[in-house]
Amino acid sequence: MALSNVLQTPAAGFNFDNATRNAALQSFFKGAETPKAMKTGTTIAGVVFKDGVVLGADTRATSSEVVADKMCAKIHYIAPNIYCCGAGTAADTEKTTELLSSNLSIFSLNSGRKPRVIMAVNILQDMLYRYHGQIGANLILGGVDCTGNHLFTVGPYGSVIKVPFLSMGSGDLAALGILEDGFRPNMELNEAKELVRASIQAGIMCDLGSGNNIDVCVITRQGVDYIRPYRESEYKDDRKIKYKYRPGTTPVLTEKVVPLKLEVVAETVQRMDTV
Amino acid sequence: MEKRSTDSQVKGVSTGTTILAAVYDGGVVIGSDSRASIGGDYVSSKTINKLIQVHDRIFACIAGSLADAQAVTKAAKSHLSFHSVQMETPPLVVAAASVLKELCYRNKEELQAGFITAGWDRKNGPQVYVVSLGGMLISQPVTIAGSGSTYIYGYVDAKYKPNMSREQCLQFATNGTDALALAMGRDNVSGGVVHLVVITEEGVEHVVVPGDKLPRFHDE
Numbered sequence: 001m002a003l004s005n006v007l008q009t010p011a012a013g014f015n016f017d018n019a020t021r022n023a024a025l026q027s028f029f030k031g032a033e034t035p036k037a038m039k040t041g042t043t044i045a046g047v048v049f050k051d052g053v054v055l056g057a058d059t060r061a062t063s064s065e066v067v068a069d070k071m072c073a074k075i076h077y078i079a080p081n082i083y084c085c086g087a088g089t090a091a092d093t094e095k096t097t098e099l100l101s102s103n104l105s106i107f108s109l110n111s112g113r114k115p116r117v118i119m120a121v122n123i124l125q126d127m128l129y130r131y132h133g134q135i136g137a138n139l140i141l142g143g144v145d146c147t148g149n150h151l152f153t154v155g156p157y158g159s160v161i162k163v164p165f166l167s168m169g170s171g172d173l174a175a176l177g178i179l180e181d182g183f184r185p186n187m188e189l190n191e192a193k194e195l196v197r198a199s200i201q202a203g204i205m206c207d208l209g210s211g212n213n214i215d216v217c218v219i220t221r222q223g224v225d226y227i228r229p230y231r232e233s234e235y236k237d238d239r240k241i242k243y244k245y246r247p248g249t250t251p252v253l254t255e256k257v258v259p260l261k262l263e264v265v266a267e268t269v270q271r272m273d274t275v
Numbered sequence: 276m277e278k279r280s281t282d283s284q285v286k287g288v289s290t291g292t293t294i295l296a297a298v299y300d301g302g303v304v305i306g307s308d309s310r311a312s313i314g315g316d317y318v319s320s321k322t323i324n325k326l327i328q329v330h331d332r333i334f335a336c337i338a339g340s341l342a343d344a345q346a347v348t349k350a351a352k353s354h355l356s357f358h359s360v361q362m363e364t365p366p367l368v369v370a371a372a373s374v375l376k377e378l379c380y381r382n383k384e385e386l387q388a389g390f391i392t393a394g395w396d397r398k399n400g401p402q403v404y405v406v407s408l409g410g411m412l413i414s415q416p417v418t419i420a421g422s423g424s425t426y427i428y429g430y431v432d433a434k435y436k437p438n439m440s441r442e443q444c445l446q447f448a449t450n451g452t453d454a455l456a457l458a459m460g461r462d463n464v465s466g467g468v469v470h471l472v473v474i475t476e477e478g479v480e481h482v483v484v485p486g487d488k489l490p491r492f493h494d495e
Contacts, residue, residue: 159311
């Protein structure tokens, strides 16, 4: 839901409309486990360098033990100068970032100003705090605006921390080791990209939930370079045969056509006022 | 992130903390550590600033859930700013403390955050107030809070003297970094660097003391 004025505070208090629905759905499962939300099991990282911010992410989305998507995009667009990596529940990170992006573009149009990273962070914080951790989104927001190059992390409970480098997701500890060792203030672009790549690589190697390729997004004053993929996985599978079958592969034995009898119950015609 | 929860009562990131504030002759010194942790196992930030400026001469030191504390101080900042526009004068420290207290008391079921409000105002000079978890508001000349404070009650009681000079107070507070360093040395969820802020009529001075400059004790 896009607010026309994003600065308007939403209605206070919790909205429990879905709680009764969830309780009713629970009964359908008759004691068995309710399905769990799909998590991305991820490694995401971000680094501030001399001319801007570099964000990196792996591209694997898992559904328990199966890789659901080998080329999932975890770096989301927020504004021309702001991008966001998301870890946690896939649907939550997707929708939260979309909501934020649409709010910021309305704000931009209304105010005539480019959005600032701190504004995106404040809107996210207010929203996630209101839901008290029910929205499972761990986000790393990075961007460049008139006040400088910024990297923030927002947690699911609504805590905000400003950082020069960070990693999140299930592979975060592996990636953080590389970042802690290799980070220096004011790095050059190539060093920063290499550092982010190495940290995501560590996450991919050391975490089962992360894998496949590495995406990198470089944001500077001049613009954005979204490199997808930045590095492909060495372990690419080679399909031996085609799995798509051409029409006619399955023989048709019989064909029966039953027309649906539909009755026109009511008809209304509304004229459009066209000049 | 669930693998990192948690025996701690606080869900999400917590500022298991040591914060202190002391009044001296002419101003107030406040200090804090800089560690934010999840579940007592993972340090999510080594350099977080727990001294949040809610108005020109008024600071709030935060303890408890980071998300709750940030949300409350944001709301308090906006209330105080509006209040000072209406009154056409800077707010009193007790007003700031009351704003925080109202928020904590009215929402005590949902919130897990405590504060030390300290500052200077024209009417009563330097003051320190503590707003605890449930919303109790008390004025004290010196106060410590957070999980690490339990280790330094004796030290603070022994060392604090009323009406100290600025140097003595900084000594106390940097030997209040003594106080803070002692607490950080014993409490696993306090650590990092020490942030110190001195608030006087003239202005606000922020000093960061990195880990290697902190005092060391017999066993380190």
